[in-house]
Amino acid sequence: QVQVVESGGGLVQPGGSLRLSCKASGSIFRVYNVGWYRQAPGKQRELVAGIASSGSTNYADSVKGRFTISRDNAKNTAFLQMNSLKPEDTAVYYCNLQQFTTQIWGQGTQVTVSS
DSSP states (O other): OOOEEEEOOEEEOTTOOEEEEEEEOSSOGGGSEEEEEEEOTTSOOEEEEEEOTTSOEEEOGGGTTTEEEEEEGGGTEEEEEEOSOOGGGOEEEEEEEEETTEEEEOOOEEEEEOO
């Protein structure tokens, strides 16, 4: 059973940066599409960025030019580099692995952007 663990969240001032990590157990990480989602209080969970098993990427309009998703299949890890953070980026960030109908979620990591 593949499991994922997110890390790297925390408190940062507006304009600052954070790098989130998503570490997966198992040896078949490379076949999964990876998505970073976030959920703010009182709001629905939304897709922030995704990277396919092929390496192609997509981003929500709200984070384009500020966030970068990447993956290191040799380390079973995906990353979300977040720059120029804004208070509206405050949310719990979740990593999702997807292949066909299989969806694997992590427990999430809190990101708070505040002065």
